[in-house]
Amino acid sequence: MIDLKYHIVSIVAIFIALGMGILIGSTIVGNDVMVAQQQKIISSLERQFADLREHESKLMAEDVKKSKMITQYENFAQSMLVPVVTGQLKGRNVAVIVSGNQAMPSGIINTLGLAGANLNSQAMVLENINMKDSILRSRLIDYFALEYNTTSDVLRQQVAQSLALQVTNRADSALNVFLEENKLVKMTYSNDQPIDTVILIGGSDTLGQSYPEGFDSSLIKALLDQGIQVIGAERSDVRFSYMKYYQKFSISTVDNIDMSVGQISLVLALNGQPGNYGIKSNATVFMPVLPEAFTRRS
Numbered sequence: 173m174i175d176l177k178y179h180i181v182s183i184v185a186i187f188i189a190l191g192m193g194i195l196i197g198s199t200i201v202g203n204d205v206m207v208a209q210q211q212k213i214i215s216s217l218e219r220q221f222a223d224l225r226e227h228e229s230k231l232m233a234e235d236v237k238k239s240k241m242i243t244q245y246e247n248f249a250q251s252m253l254v255p256v257v258t259g260q261l262k263g264r265n266v267a268v269i270v271s272g273n274q275a276m277p278s279g280i281i282n283t284l285g286l287a288g289a290n291l292n293s294q295a296m297v298l299e300n301i302n303m304k305d306s307i308l309r310s311r312l313i314d315y316f317a318l319e320y321n322t323t324s325d326v327l328r329q330q331v332a333q334s335l336a337l338q339v340t341n342r343a344d345s346a347l348n349v350f351l352e353e354n355k356l357v358k359m360t361y362s363n364d365q366p367i368d369t370v371i372l373i374g375g376s377d378t379l380g381q382s383y384p385e386g387f388d389s390s391l392i393k394a395l396l397d398q399g400i401q402v403i404g405a406e407r408s409d410v411r412f413s414y415m416k417y418y419q420k421f422s423i424s425t426v427d428n429i430d431m432s433v434g435q436i437s438l439v440l441a442l443n444g445q446p447g448n449y450g451i452k453s454n455a456t457v458f459m460p461v462l463p464e465a466f467t468r469r470s
């Protein structure tokens with residue numbers, strides 16, 4: 173894809189260089205042929221410049237139009253969300269884990285409440301998971317009785333396995349305290365009922381805080397080994413997507429969880445329509461089929 177702004181700046185720079193060339197050439201050499209050639213080049217560049225400006229204006233108009241359409245689709249999806257998801261997850265005991273460096277997507281907790289899910293706990297994986305602190309690495313090695321030269325990747329895997337126990341209420345209190353005191357995980361509990369479902373929200377905007385293979389993959393495997401249903405999700409606008417890593421475990425995924433249609437997809441995927449939903453290249457379909465009540469003709 174051509175960067176129009178860069179192209180325009182380049183053409184302006186050429187204009188300036190040619191203008192200086194004409195001035196110098198006419199002053200020093202007085203070569204009318206050379207000046208005429210340079211003027212032809214400038215005329216050609218002027219036409220290209222005008223074409224690019226016109227093309228840029230059209231693209232900006234198209235962007236405005238598409239933004240309005242997206243807003244309209246989001247408003248429509250919001251109007252559909254409440255009647256579609258209400259009661260779909262009644263009785264399900266759910267934990268939400270936010271990995272990467274993203275905040276909890278707006279509306280997701282409310283959507284789960286509308287669906288009737290019991291939100292038992294929320295976990296946020298914190299920055300210390302990068303293992304850059306040598307003192308923290310030493311504490312982890314001592315706590316888990318590991319070899320002194322254990323790598324950061326292995327330490328992240330150990331934390332992931334511990335978090336899998338923590339969110340499912342199978343960890344002892346000492347482990348919970350250790351993870352939180354060392355700012356590896358922040359937990360919020362609503363109750364201590366057994367968990368049957370974990371929503372893992374990944375994706376990252378910073379490559380240095382992105383560990384989908386070392387951390388998230390270990391977490392998914394540990395949860396699946398406990399018999400927990402796991403669904404992976406992320407925002408539509410993350411720079412580094414985790415979807416391909418999550419899909420290696422054959423779990424359902426939703427790559428636009430920040431949108432109302434993504435939250436509808438999440439609920440329906442958990443309620444018997446597994447799949448890889450969303451708008452990115454790793455999605456296989458946009459969204460699940462709506463419940464029969466919304467498609468039956470009167």
